[in-house]
Amino acid sequence: MTNTCPYCGTKLKKETDFFFCDFCDMNLPLxxxxxxxxxxxxxxxxxxxxYLNMTTPExxxxxxxxxxxxxxxxxxxxAFFFEPTRKNTQKGEDEQFKLSTKKMYVIENILKIRLGYIPANLNQSFLNRYKKNIENPKYKTKMLIWET
Incomplete structure (x- = not known):
């Protein structure tokens, strides 16, 4: 079996602890x-x-x-913490609202970097379209294998 680059399909050169792609000019871990x-x-x-308790790097x-x-x-x-906070009933709920808002901002901004925008409405229609694109058989076909 031929080891190939996951990005361009070039045959890889075996180094000591990694493979090297001449076309991409990068080392690839095993x-x-x-x-x-x-x-x-x-x-x-x-x-x-x-998972919402994980750090930003995670x-x-x-x-x-x-x-x-x-x-x-x-x-x-x-949203669960929004209504009690709006009514200003308990200080603990206000802190939970703040923390959940900040975590939401972190995830939105990571997605903005990756997608170029922050998805506004994550309804079932959006999720179905996204899943359909991921499962598109056109993007599962193998790449041509190239010599370096």
Missing amino acids: DQIQKEGERIQIINREINAA LMTFSTCELILLLKEARKTR
Whole structure:
């Protein structure tokens, strides 16, 4: 089997602890190489509210799809604390609103860097379209394999 670059499909040169792509001019760790021109595979984890406790650098490792789903969860959590805060009933709820708002901003801004915009409405229609694009068979076809 031929080891290929996940970005351009070029056959890779084996170095000591990594592979090198001449075309992309970059080192690739062993866990990133593909076989026979396969495209990059992204495995998405199930999203839950516990991920909202992660640090910004940890969230930056999430796939874009995971971040979109996590943003939906962050907005839901923030909305939960919004009404009590607006009525100014308890100081603890005000602090939770502030923290959930800041986390929502973090996720929105990571997505803005990746997508070029912040998704406004994460309704089922948006999520279905996004999933349909991800699963488009056109983008799962193998790349041509090139010599360096």
